[in-house]
Amino acid sequence: MSPAEVLRKAADVIRERGHCKGHYERHGSVCIFGALNVIETGNALEPPPDITESERWLRKALGGDSVTLFNDAPERTAEEVIAALEKAAALAEASK
DSSP: OOHHHHHHHHHHHHHHHOBOSSSSEETTEEOHHHHHHHHHHSOTTOOOSSOOHHHHHHHHHTTTOOHHHHHHOTTOOHHHHHHHHHHHHHHHHHTO
């Protein structure tokens, strides 16, 4: 699966399950990394052993900012997280 596909599917996971902060998964909802984990490893609580290409594209989409700080910002909405994942997917796709 390409990084763009992973990122788009992670956005879908947040759409379906909801967004949380401070935990990979909480009451079924997931953070941005939890959503990526669901797609990459099949389990929100199980991150891949190394930084993935999808995460690298996500960092680029955020201008190099911390993905965790972005996700966990008090004002952050699920829509903003989904938009960041979709922006990262578009960047990854455009790089082909």
